[in-house]
Amino acid sequence: MVTTTQNPAGPLPPPNERRRLRESRSLTNAQVAARIGVSRSTLRAWESGRRVPHGREGEAYARLLRALAAPAAAEDTSTAEAPREQPTAAAPALAPAGHTAVGSPAPLTPAQAFDALYAFCAPALVRQTYLLTGRRELARESVERAFQLAWQRWPEVALDRDPGGWVRAVAYDCALSPWHRFRPRYRHPEPPPADPADRALLSALLKLPPSYRRTLVLYDGVGLDLPETAAETEASTPAAASRLTHARAAVAARLPALSDPAELHRRLLELGSAEQVRAAKPPVVRTGTERRNVFWTRAAIAFTVTIVGATTLTLRTAPTHYEAPIAPAQAVEGVPSAGVMGPLSPDQQALRAKLRAAARGPERLVPEPG
Structure with a gap:
């Protein structure tokens, strides 16, 4: 059973109320976690009641909840502690069109929000993707x-709880x-x-199975x-x-100096930062997406017109009534094969007599030689 605890900042509301207060101000888990200085998983555990806030973070969380519950919450939330640097590249605060984020003067347009997310996440994401593939151009292309x-x-990504995580998952899937x-x-x-050290580390990473490599980069590289x-x-x-565990053991077997997870984390960051892998500008990505959409829309229209034209031609040229098929020919037995002109053989003479008797008609006139 979850009980409400007492701390120097005051009592905390029940877990369900904590989440309701956050969502009432259109705040995401990433935004609140960044304000307090904790990870998103810790904040989710606080909101579900699986863990009890304590320490300086708990006091900052309590002050933030009181500010959200107060009428002037937009002005009071600025009293929360400044966020400390997180290893995870969390997405910036995004406000959908028509909504104003807490502490922001005006809502961002979709293009502005996309550019802010891209500028915040793309540089680090390209370096992380390079650790997965070992290819600079493929990393940039995947991002x-x-x-x-x-x-x-x-519209779906902007309302996601972690837009940066959504993009990261898609980029990793494309890269692998x-x-x-x-x-x-x-x-x-x-x-x-x-650098020989960087070359050895990248070689050790690329020898791992893709699933192991992705897990190692996310945990020891990104910091999830x-x-x-x-x-x-x-x-x-x-x-x-x-x-x-298996990925760390494989890397440590090749590079014993990286058996310490902290040292491995530092070397992964150095390897990603050492390569000059840059992403394109946000407007270039947006315009490229729009051109791609126009191309596929026109291709779909052209394909549809082709199908409609082929269907119309088929309907115009197809037969409108049933035509019985022609019966196959049957062989007639007993008819002699055509031979060379000359006197009839006895068998042929007998056949002629038989045919004449069956016809029962007048004898055919035969010209006599003069």
Whole structure:
């Protein structure tokens, strides 16, 4: 049973009320967690009642809830503690059109919100994707493709609790697609990093299975906790823990200096930052998405017109009534084959007599030689 605790900042409301207060001000888990300085999984545990807030974070959470419950919540939420730097590249605060986020002077347009998300997440996401693939161009292409899909489905992505996580999952799926091996431009490996240590670490990563590599990058590279890593890799928490253990052991077997998770985390960040992999500008991604949409719309219209034309031609040229098929020919037995002109043989003479008797008509006139 969950009980309300007492702390120096005052009593906390029940767990369900905590979530209601946050949603009443259109705040996401990422926004509130960043204001308090905790991870999103910790905030979800506080809202579900599985964990009790305590310490400085608990005091900041209590002050934030009181500010949300107060009439002037928009002005009071600024008293919460400043967020500390998080290892996870969380998405910035996004407000859908027609809604004003707490503390923001005006709602962002869809293009402005998309550009803010892209500018915040794309640079780090390209470096993370490079750790998965070892290919600079494929990393940039995968991130741009993920943001293009996000712009196509922006009403859904903007209301997601973690827009950055949505884009990251799509980018990782695009980067790890097995179909890239059939593309001519990706059949040959790219030049490895110049630093021997970076080259050895990237080689150890690329020798891992894709699922193990993704789990290791999410947990030790991005900084997600185990439940979030399991959810993003579509695996159970024990399966994600097993993949992480085996991936760390494989990397440590090749590079014993990286057996410490903290050192591995530092080296992954250094490897991603050492490569000059840059993403395109947000307007380029948006315009590319719009051109792609126009192309596929026109292609769909042209295909539909072709189908309609073919159907109309078929209806105009198809027969309107049933025509019985012609019966197959049958062979007549007993008819002699055509031979060379000359006197009739006895068998032929007998056949002629038989035919004449069956006809019972006048004898055919035969010209006599003069």
